[in-house]
Amino acid sequence: MDMSRATFEKGPAVSQDKTIKMASKDVTVHYGQKQALNGISLDIKERQVTALIGPSGCGKSTYLRCLNRMNDTIDTAKVDGKILLDGENIYDPDLDVVELRARVGMVFQKPNPFPKSIWENVAYGPKIHGLAKNKDQLEEIVHTSLKRAGLYKEVKDRLDEPGTGLSGGQQQRLCIARAIAVSPEVILMDEPCSALDPIATATVEELIDELKQNFTIVIVTHSMQQAARVSQVTAMFHLGDLAEVGATEKMFSNPDDKRTQDYITGRFG
């Protein structure tokens, strides 16, 4: 694969005028007695890709799961601090978690399509949220989602075949189609390419680049190259702390923090 592909040239630099989509203020997470995040304050700007990098176990996934409250499903997890979505605290008891997750979608590390047909996989979200008034509209949503995920051409003749029968890369794009079918505002991706080969990875990366026109994207990745290729802002985590955050271009050429320097030059992680 071409590693040097349009890394820094592509995509506009971080523009200051982008509005803040999600803001976290002093977020700490405990798993039982163990503290996994020590007060993270990070702003996520609208319609751009924010990459979270850092060595294994530093809390990237934990932070990502805070953003759509998937940590609620872990019995031992306890989240403190404030996370705002368009200025509203998502941990506010008035805010419904179901509604939140319809606005903040998630794509997981391992592709996890439902063991149902491709069509049903994509249609499920719109159905439960009542996004389509009739069958035609639903059909329309399914087709556009698959098109936007770059999967439509490959699967248009076999929409009623099981989603689990697709290749790994196709499955991951199906999961992305499933996530965008509910028209979320933010899409969280936790190492979406770690189970994919370089070609499938390239396809998904192109897709992410396109999706940022309409969605705010937060992506966790272990690949520096990937962070450099797809993101505009990079946040470096280290042992539960936010070591540094800044424009991707700057982070990879001239980081301020020693830990970031060491990490991106491969001295640890």
Add this chain to the structure above:
Amino acid sequence: MTDATANDISDRSEATRGRRDIGIKRRYAAERRFKAYGMIAIGLGIAFLFILLWSVVSKGYTAFWQTEIRVPITFSEEVIGTAEEGAANQSKLMMANYPQLARDGLIQLLEIDPENSEAVSAANGLVSQGVRMELRDMVLNDLQVIGTTEDVWLYASSDLDSALKGSYDLSVEESRRPISDLQLEFIERLEEMGALEQNFNWGLFTFGASSRAETAGVGVAIIGSAYMMLIVLALALPIGVAASIYLEEFAPKNRFTDLIEVNINNLAAVPSIVFGILGLAVFINWFGLPRSAALVGGLVLTLMTLPTIIIATRAALRAVPPSIRWAALGLGASKTQTVFQHVLPLAAPGILTGTIIGLAQALGETAPLLLIGMVAFVADYPETPLDAATALPVQIYMWANEAERAFQERTSGAIMILLGFLALMNLTAIFLRRRFERRW
């Protein structure tokens, strides 16, 4: 120092190359031994299964055949009264001496002197006393038969049946066997006349309890068992699945739910007779439900089956990969939607298998039913689950206590029927598994 060590290593590896002992032989030997143990165990299992089946089938297959005698029956007005009388007075028709018709017919067929009481009673011992019902039903169905003569196939007595099936040792002294020389002579004559026939014993499937083997069947027991299975299915499946879903998906994990879990696992190991005592105390003595009723039996078996279903269901739910739950929750499905639309369908094959295995256990259960009085002598079909009923295994237990040869073969026959139902249920379980199992 370092040089020396390096030399050491290379020396040793050179010296031992190709004949280094890393225990390969030992490992293969262990593997072969283990395989042999496995084969022996499986062989023993199959052998015992075969012996069991062979002993049951060899003793029981004759139960599916029943000897009948063709006897010319004269529906004489002297014995049962005229058609007009019968129409006017049903009870007279009901009480008439039908066995006499059979006896007269047989005497005529075998050309016996009616004054020879020894011969008459010997002949009479060849037909079943169950002819009372058979002939009465003929008359009640059609009063026109009164006064006519007709060839009727009558059930032979169990002694004739057993003698014909070779169950008696005929070489012993006459007084020591249940069938006399005279009767044997009659049997021979009947055979020559072509008046004896062995037919498929439908009665075994349709009759209820009876003191005469030839009119005893498992019909009532099958209905009783069917009622109980329906009750168990209708109660244990929804309660068990609901309890499992709550415990597995919704309940907080704390001391209390741990305690419940331990208790459910213990409950699965409680001897079934204890459930019978519980049923007697709670359902019969306290709730005042009738004894011997299929309803009570069903409730007791439900209690017994619940832990099995709960354990199987929880295992099936736990086997659904968490990534499926995350996928649904991440899309904004509520917890209930996630469970019912994604987790439960994937767990369904496991739940069904567990349920059917639980039902099969319940079908074969005897001890608790004895305690709640389902061991009663029930000749009539139970119309509702509140009527007195009995169950297949209980019927087997009761027949096994009878001394007569004919009951012994029926015991084995009934065991075959029970095993047939169990095999059917297990096949259904396998079929459902295959049908609904999905890969993910």
